[in-house]
Amino acid sequence: MVHVLDDLEIPDEEFTFTTSRSSGPGGQNVNKVNTRVTLLFNVDESPYLSTEQRELLHLRLPGRITRGGVLRVVSQRHRTQLANRDAAVARFAGLLQDALTERPDRIPRVVPKRVKERRLEEKRRRGTVKRERGMTPDVDE
Numbered sequence: 001m002v003h004v005l006d007d008l009e010i011p012d013e014e015f016t017f018t019t020s021r022s023s024g025p026g027g028q029n030v031n032k033v034n035t036r037v038t039l040l041f042n043v044d045e046s047p048y049l050s051t052e053q054r055e056l057l058h059l060r061l062p063g064r065i066t067r068g069g070v071l072r073v074v075s076q077r078h079r080t081q082l083a084n085r086d087a088a089v090a091r092f093a094g095l096l097q098d099a100l101t102e103r104p105d106r107i108p109r110v111v112p113k114r115v116k117e118r119r120l121e122e123k124r125r126r127g128t129v130k131r132e133r134g135m136t137p138d139v140d141e
Helices: 027-032 050-062 081-100 112-132
Strands: 002-005 009-010 015-019 035-042 071-073
Touching: 002 081, 009 081, 015 081, 035 081, 050 081, 071 081
Parallel strands: none
Antiparallel strands: 002 009, 015 035, 035 071
16 A cells, blocks of 8 residues: 555555666676566556546646556666665655645745846946956057
8 A cells, every 4th residue: 555645545456567677776687687667557547546636647747647547657776676666656656745735826026126226236237347358458559
């Protein structure tokens, strides 16, 4: 059972794991053992997600969800298949938690007038310094 939010837990049976050869650490093991783990989770057909949650996931994770509605998470950081499996599950939980958490509205800040004036004055001063650097007096030889 993977805990995502207070009101959302997804059982392990919902996941499909596939393994393949990893390009990560492992020395000679990389050429022989399938340590890379890919976690597949069908967002569209999961009974544990509400319609609103499905829509949010499609909206906030468009690059990770296929046209068939399958969320794909890959881990190949560790040397063992079990460690990569655990890392993929943890990453999956983090992704879902991030995507399903409501974000507060941003309150735009008002920049004080004096701060704007000071910035523009500093830009003018720097421009003047740079412009004067290139000027050389005409010297008759």
